[in-house]
Amino acid sequence: MIVIAEKTRARGFTLVEVMMASMLLTIAMVPILKGLTSAHTLDVKIERRMRSLTLAEAKLEDIKGRSIYSYSTNFNDSSSSLEGLYLCKVTDTPVDANLRTILLSVGYDNDGDSVLDDSEIQVTLKTLLAKRW
DSSP, X not given: OOOOOOOOOOOSXXXXXXXXXXXXXXXXXXXXXXXXXXXXXXXXXHHHHHHHHHHHHHHHHHHHHHHHHOTTSOOOEEEEEEETTEEEEEEEEXXXXXXXXXXXXXXEOTTOSSOOOGGGEEEEEEEEEEOOX
């Protein structure tokens, strides 16, 4: 009887297989990480725009409320702080004796200089304000 010796192979991964798997994983991770970074950046932009809109609406309602009893007050404001680094700019332009235009811009102060620059404006609201009394 002839016995043929079988060659036994060690179980596990070879160095080449490990290197190829690592390379494929690295290649796949780069686009995934880029996508996550882009999604986070977009999320921050959307959150700032939504917060700016909420603050702008609240400021505009405040101006409308104050105008009921003191319509002659000038509501111009160059860069007032609303909340944290959110700033507000108000332009009050008379149309005639009983009507004025209110232009309100709100944005996030990216550079921290306490001045709302045009590039930092997130939301602009415009309304007409009429004298009620």
